Amino acid sequence: MNTCDVLVIGGGVIGISIAREIRRRRGAARVVVLEKETALAQHASGRNSGVLHAGFYYSADSLKAKMTRAGNQALTAYCEEKRIPLNRCGKLVVAQDESELATLDELLRRGRVNGVPLEAIGEEDARRIEPRVRTLGRALFSPSTSAVDPARVLAALADDARAEGIELRLGTAYLGRRDGDVQTTAGRLSAGYVVNAAGLQADRIARDFGFAQHHRILPFKGLYLYSDEPPGAVRTNIYPVPNLRNPFLGVHFTVTADGHAKIGPTAIPAFWREQYTGWENFRLDELGEILLRQAGLLFFSGFDFPALALEELHKYSRRYLVSLAARMMTGVALHDYRRWGRPGIRAQLLDLRTRKLEMDFHFEHDARSLHVLNAVSPGFTCAMPFASHLCDRMPL
Secondary structure, three states: OEEEEEEEEOOOHHHHHHHHHHHHHOOOOOEEEEEOOOOOOOOHHHHOOOEEOOOOOOOOOOHHHHHHHHHHHHHHHHHHHHOOOOEOOOEEEEOOOHHHHHHHHHHHHHHHHOOOOOEEEEHHHHHHHOOOEOOOOEEEEEOOOEEOOHHHHHHHHHHHHHHOOOEEEEOOOEEEEEOOEEEEOOEEEEEEEEEEOOHHHHHHHHHHOOOOOOEEEEEEEEOOEEEOOOOOOOOOEEEEOOOOOOOOOOOEEEEOOOOOEEEEOOOEEOOOOOOOOOOOOOOHHHHHHHHHHHHHHHHHOOOOHHHHHHHHHHOOOHHHHHHHHHOOEOOOOHHHEEEEOOOEEEEEEEEOOOOEEOOOOEEEEOOOEEEEEEOOOOHHHHHHHHHHHHHOOOOO
16 A cells, blocks of 8 residues: 655646645655646646736635735746746736726735736827727736646746656546545545645535535636737737626636737636536536536526626627627737637636635645645636645645
């Protein structure tokens, strides 16, 4: 029977960052990371937008606010050290009508409270940053927002983890618990402490340890449409003013690490946890459970789930998605946006008691295990300081 001091379930950016932080604090500890896929970056850590967020969306009392600014700085420094290409393109947040100006002011206030560099600018200055931008009177500019290739970042983190003596077991899936040990597809494993950073599967695993009693993960599919325009045709990320009661930021322009533009993402309700394309990874048990949860939200949600679901389903239409983006920038043509990118699935946590989607990071723990149940955007940006925050709560 295999043994280790700490077992981390999930080889994504959160899991590997936690493993590295544990190893840093306890240099002699044997740390093992289980990843059910035979290659890294197959789920959210390799399929996210690659945006390094600045941290001005979140209220000061949230974990996201505490982690994002530090995460942006840490990941920027890491990419520079590892010579991973970093596109320091910034971000404009634009208003489309007068009703959004108050929220623009609230974002500016939050940015200042959170210590995030953020500039309130007029239309002229916005057009100097991006000549094609459309905004009503004014906008916000975030100079510290940038873009990277998330798969390259995860590959570098994994290389560092191996060099530090962390064992990454790819193609080894968690199956359950038996007599206090962990059952995997490669046999039984005894661990002094278990960290669950399994993303889409995190709530299932947590229930084996007595956690996630009032929470379930709902999957939402994110798709981007890629522009055929040359690199540099869009100079900066362009985002709409968000609905601060909604965990999704709305359709926006994202500039990739290599300078290309894409629009999206969608947040379409998925019907099983890893429903990337067609019937891929179909699970009948997940279909039944998720349909039941979604049906409940249609009638009893703590937010307007029916309107959200209907709006997101419309975004399967290329024409509709492009029309939303065209409100924020001139010269947006349907014929330039033909290619859908690699789908991603957002593991969004639902509170069964309030029937609301969790807006902040969420984890549960005791003396034997810790379970990361909600690490959605900006989880990629926050991975390093979030890992440190979690390790502070472990008996290391």
